[in-house]
Amino acid sequence: MDVNLVRRRLRSFIRAHRTAFDHLALRRYQLLEVVGLALAVNHYSSKGYDVQPTALQSGAFRINTNSRGKPWNFSRWIVSRNGIEFEIYANLPVGGAYRSDGAVYVVDVAVVPTGFVPTVRPQTKWTHVDNRHLVTFAESKALVVYPMLIAQFIGICHELMPRHLGGVPRRRFIQGNHFKPALISLGYLHAVSLGIVAAFPGRQYTIGVVSNSDARLLGRKLLPGEPSAFD
Amino acid sequence: MSRQAFGDLIDALPFGLRDQLDGYVAAVESVADDIIREAGLDPSQAIRDQLVFAAGVRRLWAMVDGQWAVLDTSLRFLRENRVSRMRVGSAVYGSDSRDFVDVQRLRRQLSEELEQLELHDAVLVDDLSELARWVAARL
Numbered sequence: 001m002d003v004n005l006v007r008r009r010l011r012s013f014i015r016a017h018r019t020a021f022d023h024l025a026l027r028r029y030q031l032l033e034v035v036g037l038a039l040a041v042n043h044y045s046s047k048g049y050d051v052q053p054t055a056l057q058s059g060a061f062r063i064n065t066n067s068r069g070k071p072w073n074f075s076r077w078i079v080s081r082n083g084i085e086f087e088i089y090a091n092l093p094v095g096g097a098y099r100s101d102g103a104v105y106v107v108d109v110a111v112v113p114t115g116f117v118p119t120v121r122p123q124t125k126w127t128h129v130d131n132r133h134l135v136t137f138a139e140s141k142a143l144v145v146y147p148m149l150i151a152q153f154i155g156i157c158h159e160l161m162p163r164h165l166g167g168v169p170r171r172r173f174i175q176g177n178h179f180k181p182a183l184i185s186l187g188y189l190h191a192v193s194l195g196i197v198a199a200f201p202g203r204q205y206t207i208g209v210v211s212n213s214d215a216r217l218l219g220r221k222l223l224p225g226e227p228s229a230f231d
Numbered sequence: 232m233s234r235q236a237f238g239d240l241i242d243a244l245p246f247g248l249r250d251q252l253d254g255y256v257a258a259v260e261s262v263a264d265d266i267i268r269e270a271g272l273d274p275s276q277a278i279r280d281q282l283v284f285a286a287g288v289r290r291l292w293a294m295v296d297g298q299w300a301v302l303d304t305s306l307r308f309l310r311e312n313r314v315s316r317m318r319v320g321s322a323v324y325g326s327d328s329r330d331f332v333d334v335q336r337l338r339r340q341l342s343e344e345l346e347q348l349e350l351h352d353a354v355l356v357d358d359l360s361e362l363a364r365w366v367a368a369r370l
Contacts, residue, residue: 022245041308042308
């Protein structure tokens with residue numbers, strides 16, 4: 001490889017397409033929730049679930065990108081297999097696992113059984129879905145996966161799904177082939193973080209890290225049986 | 232040296248992309264010898280330099296191709312259910328929307344450029360060990 005030639009040619013290419021790269025950079029943050037949803041839907045499709053978008057608005061799938069957005073104002077995915085149905089939401093408020101503290105956390109991608117999140121504005125105030133209905137979740141970041149980001153994610157898991165940290169996941173989690181609670185990042189996994197992630201199974205941590213998440217969708221045919229980025 | 236060359240290559244990119252790429256090549260550089268050994272090769276300055284540079288180019292391609300893949304995947308799932316558009320904040324994406332067409336065009340043009348530079352195979356390798364073997368075979 002002629003490094004100087006490649007440097008010159010690609011440098012010119014970038015300069016000639018400066019505006020397109022500017023837009024690419026702006027969209028990266030806007031598409032964070034889209035990446036998480038796409039990987040989640042791809043996962044369920046790969047496990048033999050039927051996937052279907054619902055609650056469209058003016059014919060479009062409207063993604064909730066705001067932590068204050070109410071779920072009934074946005075679209076969601078329904079995934080079903082053998083008569084069992086789950087819903088995938090973006091930015092869903094979920095109660096903490098330690099109910100007495102009254103904590104509510106908004107997760108970027110949440111999977112819950114159908115029927116526990118209002119689909120129309122309720123008569124009484126609705127603030128969050130109960131923690132016992134949270135099947136799994138994912139957090140999307142545009143950051144390099146440094147150890148402190150993993151530590152922060154472990155903290156979130158501790159508050160939302162502590163059974164996945166050294167305990168035994170619920171049977172329905174395993175039977176349903178759900179993805180492990182996951183940190184999804186557009187960034188790469190820093191070398192120091194490799195060891196931390198590799199040690200998860202030994203610590204009986206049933207959680208995952210998906211780095212370079214946008215590139216994880218490359219080349220996938222997205223048919224049932226195709227690999228999931230979470231596996 | 233090749234990290235410097237790669238820094239020069241990306242100096243016109245927006246800060247966010249440049250920062251990600253620069254951090255990535257620094258991380259690859261820090262573990263380059265391990266990657267080269269994992270590939271069954273003996274580390275040398277020449278392989279190290281070429282690997283770091285090629286890894287940066289591969290990551291640049293992944294940023295462009297990845298964004299296209301995210302949009303294409305989401306739109307394809309929706310299309311299979313007879314839904315043609317996706318609204319994200321104030322932006323609306325469809326297979327004919329300006330944003331999608333723009334990223335599709337950028338991907339195609341970058342792909343053509345990489346093809347002309349005979350780097351297309353390098354950016355499509357599965358992992359960095361394979362990339363190390365690719366650069367070693369061309370030294």
